Amino acid sequence: MSYDLILKNGEIVFPGEGMRRGSVAVADGKIAAILEPGEETRATRVIDCTDRLVMPGLIDPHTHIGFGDKENDWLTETRTALLGGVTGLFSFWRSDDFNATTSPWIDSAKAQAAMDFGLHFGVTATRHVEELAALSQRFGVTSIKVYLMYKGAAGAAKGFGEVDDALLFRALQAGARIKGGVVGVHCENTEVIPVFREPLKAAGRDDLPVWDEQSPGFLETENVFRVAYFGEKAECPVNIVHMSAVESLDLVRRLRHEGRPPINVETCIHYLSLTKDSGIGNLGKVNPPLRSQADVDGLWEGVRNGDISTIGSDHVPRKRATKGPDIWQATAGFPGIAQILPVMLHEGWSKRGIAIETLAAATSSNVADLYSVPNKGRIVPGFDADLVVVDPEGETHVDAANYPSHSDYSPFEGMTFRSAVTHTILRGQILAENGTLADGIVNPGRYLHRNP
Incomplete structure (x- = not known):
């Protein structure tokens, strides 16, 4: 099977459960499969997540x-x-x-x-x-x-x-x-x-x-x-x-x-x-x-x-x-x-x-x-492919000038935190990569109408 995206050989974080190495396969905006380490398959794009965390x-x-x-x-x-x-x-x-x-x-x-x-x-x-x-x-x-x-x-x-x-x-x-x-x-x-x-x-x-x-x-x-x-x-x-x-x-x-x-x-x-x-x-x-x-x-x-x-x-x-x-x-x-x-x-x-x-x-x-939000917050097949890839050995240095926020300061200004976000993915779309927003983001946000 071919997927849209594979986050390959990362340390996958399962909230409240644990962490294990593997790959996350994405198709049609959803998490399609959790693959075993080294399991080969095709995808339009593959991101090598070796030594990276893959989190919801x-x-x-x-x-x-x-x-x-x-x-x-x-x-x-x-x-x-x-x-x-x-x-x-x-x-x-x-x-x-x-x-x-x-x-x-x-x-x-x-x-x-x-x-x-x-x-x-x-x-x-x-x-x-x-x-x-x-x-x-x-x-x-x-x-x-x-x-x-x-x-x-x-x-x-x-x-x-x-x-x-x-x-x-x-x-x-x-x-x-x-x-x-x-x-x-x-x-x-x-x-x-x-x-x-x-x-x-x-x-x-x-x-x-x-x-x-x-x-x-x-x-x-x-x-x-x-x-x-x-x-x-x-x-x-x-x-x-x-x-x-x-x-x-x-x-x-x-x-x-x-x-x-x-x-x-x-x-x-x-x-x-x-x-x-x-x-x-x-x-x-x-x-x-x-x-x-x-x-x-x-x-x-x-x-x-x-x-x-x-x-x-x-x-x-x-x-x-x-x-x-x-x-x-x-x-x-x-x-x-x-x-x-x-x-x-x-x-x-x-x-x-x-x-x-x-x-x-x-x-x-x-x-x-x-807050009764279905199909989000976990790395489970069938859930929305909302994912973040993190380099745990990277660094995040806080400078308000690096963000598009209306605000022009941060209470964390000048602080350096261990770890760095390398990719942010919303329903299978890579919207941020290595500190840069994707070109041409066309307002992909959806309203969370909750009906438990």
């Missing part, structure tokens, strides 16, 4: 497309992601009227995106909760997010006047009625933050560590308890997104019990590689804040043992100019989608010896499972 393409579960240049973010950010081995993403979509605005937003993505994409609905009003059942059916969105950081004055400043515990519980009740539904929550007690913030501002503090001090980790943990407990009572699976504090993870471990709704945990690469003491100043402002090295190490142990099931970037493609003039006025968030795999392999696999199949699960198969 990454699916970033946590991005904010449209928060940089709304008209062009789908174009620039998906192409940036391809250079880092990402072949799919989910982005948070907020709107006063989901019924009226979601189709145009999806259409704009279809016209620009270079990879497959899905949406999470950001719930900020009672109206959204009341419409969720119909919205889920119409748009194939099974995942929603509630922003506890937008309660009270913090929400009013953003134009959100209905975010409270009642909205949270209603959202959990609605999520429980959606097949495959999961409710993600930003956990951060903004009602207590002023107790810390006001004296720190009065003292004239203007440094990165103060952002952690004004919203310490236990304010995340307190909200985690509320979300998990309400989730149990509403019989709804929850997802603690972008967990930053190891104390929060310790609490989740105590709250998990057989027979109760799942408490899923997501963290992000910056909480696994950067700290409040990283010396990057205002560029490191993010919500929740960067924490201590002890938090970084503790979260990594959560990845190792599976207590943390998914890892994303929380990618926000704004400009460096928005990160000032001081820590208090700087925008929160930063880009990072192209650094997921370099951070995972350098910090997790190389430095800490975490099994690569565990990392692949957290960045591919677990994401597909949690």
Whole structure:
């Protein structure tokens, strides 16, 4: 038999299972076969993957497309992601009227995106909760997010006047009625933050560590308890997104019990590689804040043992100019989608010896499972041929100028990570090769309409 593409004699990574040498054969955009080492067959193109890793393409579960240049973010950010081995993403979509605005937003993505994409609905009003059942059916969105950081004055400043515990519980009740539904929550007690913030501002503090001090980790943990407990009572699976504090993870471990709704945990690469003491100043402002090295190490142990099931970037493609003039006025968030795999392999696999199949699960198969995405996230015949080839002995040096992102900086700027992506493949199409995007990418991205 002849195939379209063969990734020959690589170390194939099977998420959650292990790694073994072999070749991956691709035909008609699908994984057609897993071949034994040395097994000869024909293909239109053969890539020698000797001493290379062949992994499932990454699916970033946590991005904010449209928060940089709304008209062009789908174009620039998906192409940036391809250079880092990402072949799919989910982005948070907020709107006063989901019924009226979601189709145009999806259409704009279809016209620009270079990879497959899905949406999470950001719930900020009672109206959204009341419409969720119909919205889920119409748009194939099974995942929603509630922003506890937008309660009270913090929400009013953003134009959100209905975010409270009642909205949270209603959202959990609605999520429980959606097949495959999961409710993600930003956990951060903004009602207590002023107790810390006001004296720190009065003292004239203007440094990165103060952002952690004004919203310490236990304010995340307190909200985690509320979300998990309400989730149990509403019989709804929850997802603690972008967990930053190891104390929060310790609490989740105590709250998990057989027979109760799942408490899923997501963290992000910056909480696994950067700290409040990283010396990057205002560029490191993010919500929740960067924490201590002890938090970084503790979260990594959560990845190792599976207590943390998914890892994303929380990618926000704004400009460096928005990160000032001081820590208090700087925008929160930063880009990072192209650094997921370099951070995972350098910090997790190389430095800490975490099994690569565990990392692949957290960045591919677990994401597909949690968000009900069929035929993605694994290297299995019949699945989409979304693949990434990695040179484990290569290096990735982070320079924002090397990416087409709207953002012009990186919190990882100047860092060098062991490993380098050599090929990114979406449904059998080689879209990035040796640090360069393929010529003439004609927006191959498809919308992930989920119907569990």
